[in-house]
Amino acid sequence: MNNAIVIGQYVPGNSLVHRLDPRTKITIIFIFVFIVFLANNVWSYAILTTFALASMFTSRVPIRFILKGLLPVWFLIIFTFLLHIIITKEGTPVFEIFSFKVYSGGLIQGFAISMRFFLLILVTSLLTLTTTPIEITDAIESLLHPLKRVKFPVHELALMMSISLRFIPTLLQETEKISKAQASRGVDFRTGPIKDRVEAVVPLLVPLFVSAFKRAEELAMAMEARGYQGGEGRTKLRELKFGKLDIIIYILFSTVIIGLILTRN
C-alpha cells in the first residue's frame, strides 16, 4: 500500500489560518481576488502585500511549499513583466538595451501587473495549503446553500466532490496495479516514439474505466442499502464553526478594504 498519497497540497498545522472557518477563508480570498485589481499606486499595493504576507507568516506553512505552488506561474509572471516593458511606451526612457528604449511607465506597469499575479497565486495557494479538500467541499456546500431555492443540486454536488476525493487514492492504486499487469504482458509505457507511448495508454485506461464503473455501481448499491435517499432530512457529522476568530478576521479584512479605497487614486 502506498502511504505517501496525499490529496491536494494540504500541510497539516494548527495555526490561526488553519483554524479559521473554511467559509471565511474562501469568502475573503474571493473578495481579495477582485480587489487586487483596484490597487493602482504604491500604497494600495503595499496594503495588499502586507495582508498577503501577514497571512502567509501566520499560517506557518514552510516557505518551500509556497514556492512550489508559485513554480508553475513564475514563467507567466516574468512573461507579463517583459511584455509590459516592450509594449508600454509612456513616461521617460530609463535605459536602452540593444537600441531598444525601456520607458519608466513600462517598468511600473510591468511591475504592478506581476505583483497582482504574485498576490493572487499566493493567497489562493494559501487556501489549499491550510485547508483540507473535505473542508473546502463542506464550505462550498454551505456557501452555495442559498442556491437550493432555485433547485441547484447543492447537496449532490458536494457528495460528488467528497466521493471523488475518497476514490482518488483508490483509483491511483488501481492504475498502478493495472500498469504493472500490462507491463508484465509486454506493454511498453516508457520507450519508443511518442505515438507508440500514447497508444500504450489505451490498455491502461480501458480496464481502469471498466472497473471505475463497476465500483460506482456497487457503491450506489451499498449507499442505498445504508439508507441513502438524497439530501432531504439528512444530518451532518462534520460541522463548520464560525467563531470569534472569524469575526476578528472579517473586521481586519474590512479595514484592509477601507485602507485600499482610501489610498488608491
Added chain:
Amino acid sequence: MSNKLVEFRNVSFRYGEEQPWVLKNCSFEIYKEEWVAIIGHNGSGKSTIAKLMNGLLFPQEGEIYIDGKLVQEETIWDIRKDVGMVFQNPDNQFVGTTVQDDVAFGMENRGFSREDMLTRIEVVLDAVRMQDYRLTEPHRLSGGQKQRIAIASVLAISPKVLILDEATAMLDPKGRKEIMATVTGVQEKNNVALLTITHDLQEIVQADRVIVMNEGEVWQETTPRTLFSQQQELREIGLDVPFIATLANELKQAGIPISQEPLNHKELLEELWTLYSRT
C-alpha cells in the same frame, strides 16, 4: 410467532422475463438473535437472497416479511433500518473520506443528531476494536480493517439482522479470521440476528443453523455438524469439504471410532486424545 424476524414465503426471482429463475420457490425463516449461514456454490442464488431482504431487488412471486413487515416499495426505508448489509468488496462500500465519516454515513441518512452520532461512533468502533482509527483515511486501512469498519457502520444504526454477503471473500486468511472474531463478538453483545452468506464451509462452523442452496432451491436446512458428515452430497453440489471433516472421515474408515463429527482442529484433537488415553 413474535420470534420470527425474517420470513421467506415461496419466493421466486429472476432478473428478467427471458432469464432463468435464480430463486425457485424458496421458503425459510430466521429467528431473533440466531446465527444462520447460507451456503452454496457460485450462482446458487445466495447473494440474491440478501438483496431481496432489504429491497434492493423485489421477488416476482412470493412474499418476504422482515419483523412482520412485508418488503415492498413503500416499506423499504423502514426495512433498511432493520436489515444491515456488508458487501463483498471492502473498497466499494466505503463512502466516507475518513473512518468516522463512513461510520456516520448511515446515521446521517437517518437524521441522527450530531451528539448521538459522536457517541454511537465511539461505541461501534469499540465493538469492532477499531477505536484508534477514527480519523484514518480508507486507503491506509487493510481489507480486513475496512470490512470491520463496514460492520461498525451497519451496527451504528442498530439493525435487527446483520447480513454478511461474502464479506470475507476478498480478504486474506488473517483478515478472514479478524472478521469472524469480530462477528462473533458483535453477535454476543448486540442481540442481532446474523446471516452469513458464503461458499466456504469453514465459515459456517459457528452458525446455529445452515441453509444450503443449490440451483436456486433450498437444498437442506440443517446444523453445521450434520452437514459436515454428508461429504458425498456436498461434493455433488460443488462445495469443498473442509480438511478436518475429510480427515475425520478417513479416520473412521480406518476403523478409529470417532463418535461425533468434529467441526475444527480442537474438537478432533480432543476426540483423539481421549480415545488414546482410554486405550
